[in-house]
Amino acid sequence: MLGAATLGMALPEELLHALPKEGEWIPYEEHWSSGVCLQCPSGCGLRIRSVNRWPVKLEGIKDYPVNKGRLCPKGQAGLQVLYDPDRIRHPLRRKGDRGKEEWEKISWDEAIDLVTQRLKKLRQEEKSHQLLVLGGRYRGHMYNLMSRFMEAYGSPNHLGNSARGSEGILKGHLFTMGIREFLSIHWEGVNYLLSFGSSLLEASRSTMVNLRGYGLLRRGRPGMRGKLVQVEPRFSLTASKADQWIPIQPGTDGALALGIAHWIIKEKRYDQDFISRYTFGFEDWKDSSGNSHLGFKTLALKEYSPEQVSSITGIPEEKIIQLAKEFSTHRPSVAVSGRGVGMQTNGVYSQMAIDSLNALVGSIDRQGGLLLQRKAPFQTWLPPVKDSIAEKGLSRSRIDGAGKLPFPFAQEVPYILPEKITRGEPYPIDTLFLYYTNPLFSIPESEKFKTTLEKIPFIVSFSPFMDETTTFADLVLPDGTYFERWQDDYPEPGPGLSMFGLRSPVLEKPLYDVRETGNVLIEITKGLGGSVAKSFPWKDMTEVLRESIRVVFKSKRGSIRTKDFDEFWKTLIEGGGWWDGAYPYGEWRKKFDTPSGRFEFYSQIMEHGLRQLSKDSSKNPEAILKELKIEAKGDKAFLPHFEKPRLIGEEKDYPFQLIHYKWMATAEGRGANQPYLQETAAPHLQERWNSWIEIHPDTAQTMGIKDGDSVWVESKVGKVKTKARLFPGTHPKCIHIPYGQGHRAYGQWAKGRGINPNDLLVSDYDYLGGFLSHFSTRVKVYKAT
């Protein structure tokens, strides 16, 4: 949307002298509009400078609570998304074989009709459950819209998690607090930050809140410089900027957290008030039938002394005590985690242990603690209309078996799809929708996924870019970029307080013949008619948004207060977002959504779930725990404890553990099509436009590998050839690979560059959490000749 234009003066093309003389300046029209960045899940407010209607520069919205006027490098490179010459410019229908990228241009009417007729037929045959939707970066109400579509249409097969790879963190929070979201750090107040492998300065939730927060921790508060401790096997950028780096044996973060808890409990340094009023299962306890249960206190004191923990983690006892002492005395202190913790077979328990540290010092929903992202008061929609076909379709079990053994607590298991779909179990899939997701790149063992796609007769992609998975589509209905659509956006998480942003088209019409997926979906429902159409009474996405947001206007709170809604809407478009005044601290009773209504050291959500499962499957609880590959027995299984991480491959054949990592510019894997990001330097090695493996210099020497040598990395399922870089920050028993390169498609700047660690990963799971453990693969390395 265009704001008021101002006039500027441009320099003439050819200059003969330092500054143009009067009359030589070329006048231009300049205006600024607002939007929301989509380069990562942060969702930062954008001010967009346009010259003669074309966007030329991006800045942050000054007061926007996520980014406060600032942008990260990905945000700054955003115009290379809009202007990417390899964008899909119109709907495409496949002409040649799948994956061969031979397309013909078709009209939108024809394309939408193709999808509608296919879906109509599927419903007529009462096979609506055979529609599968894989979604990724949903923002704002787009997720709700797609879910609603699936409900009205009648398929249970919507996989729409936008946080794949971080499920362990979410599941930990769920079991201890009943919370299904990520938490963020209250940087303005925190004094001591204990990070278990969180890539705070490279790739974390939320990128901008944490980058900005780091500045606050260091120099934002006069006379107070907080401490950051980074626990991580690899010497990362965050580790380099931390006050202390604690190298740790991979997969043992949970044990360290429990060792710290042991000391804090033993020395009675915990927040007794918070523990007694807002937690459950700390002391030994008796249930309603009078049975005694193990408390967290007893377990931690018995099994996780610094001596015991030191032998698991490889961290000296005195360091464990030092951390415990500092963590409990320099409050407000916070323990956070990152991908590393959650990408192990023991991810859930590790996260529960880390959450327990925060409970011990009472730093949840407090100043200087962890914040629970509050939602904006949007209008809730009336439930969709479901006819008998929809009811029948929805009653079918999910294709991925989420919620059933062996993944009882998973909401979705995309990783298992290849097995299920290839075998046609429990039924075949007829049509697949792909929305902002690229499993052929982002999921391990992509070859398997490719075979899966071959089993699906009809694949539709809504991607603006020709990514790997889209090359296998039969039909492409390209969405515009985040500069060309109407979409709301709320952070998950952001600064904590309730807020949302609004994208509106920057240009009068999109650069190419592309359409917002929300609008396309609504149009499809109209074609399908009946109850599906009735569930979507809106004209287009703008109407959906206006209706959902109207209630925020009515609440008469927050940053925009106007007399009528039209004025509210106009102010919203111009300003880019709405946010609440303050964060409501201390709503524990309201936010802890557990059976006890408290923070649960002893997870009753887990216990009740397993009890129910045992009833349904007539297996005894012990057998179920075994099936989930949990070694602990009895009460311990429901308490934070240490489970030994499982690794795939024998050490004698595959001596190294593969731990991939992210760094800022390529963190998303989606940034690889932007030259400005490709050309920023990996901070520690000054590498650009590439990827590599990192080897410890001593290890490399024993293998005769020199810096820059070409090497093979091989796991049980694959091998890749790449460049070896000797990096002293490499854990001697590990190999590290940056994530984000190795595209086989995705435009001229991404394709055929570097390697994708997913090509090496073998699938194993944290069954309790229902997610893939990305850091469980062993590899070998040898010189390429």
Added chain:
Amino acid sequence: MMYRWGMVIDLDRCTGCQACVVACRQENNVPFAGEDEVKLGRAKFWMNFISEVKGSYPDVEMRFFPIPCMQCEHPPCTKVCPVEATYKNPEGIVAQVYPRCIGVRMCISNCPYTVRYFNWHAPTWPDDYKRGRNPDVYKRRKGVTEKCNFCIQRIRKAKWNAKREKRKLRDGEVIPACAQTCPSEAISFGDLNDPKSRVSRLSKSRRAFRLLEDLGTDPKVYYLKEGEWHDG
């Protein structure tokens, strides 16, 4: 009094994210070089980013600096230009007059901070990117040297605005692209002649230092060194 522009980069706040590097290139129409040119050392980074890793596991250290032109008070680069294509302007900015530059690159070899860049080719963009160029900055051609100029176009614009309102520039009114975007607010910019400006105050901090100070170049870019945590 005349303005004397200076910059302070707080290394204690710097996260190494390189938002400054990208923002600078987008603002100043610096095209990306591509992998091959990068390998030849021909990529242009008016705001450069250098780093150093030391030690061995587990005692490893890494230091890094964002490096713009130091805008030296005694610039070694201007002295060697045979055609006066580069000069220190009255406000202390070391400016490059592209039409005058004949590409002998003496300035490049004489810059101790290696922050001058040569156009080995005419700057090129994919056609679609051309719409996103900034109309306020000078066009460069093949064979000329270019460098950071503290976003001189932004200074000029701010001065026009101030002049229209018949006043002096306010502290913080001129912000180069790098400083504006810096997520952790590590970069400050302003008038060193104004003792009350943020940069003046920070440049006198006990943590302040400048790069290769003993060369006598008298840079107007200050760094603040990292702090230490005290168990107190």
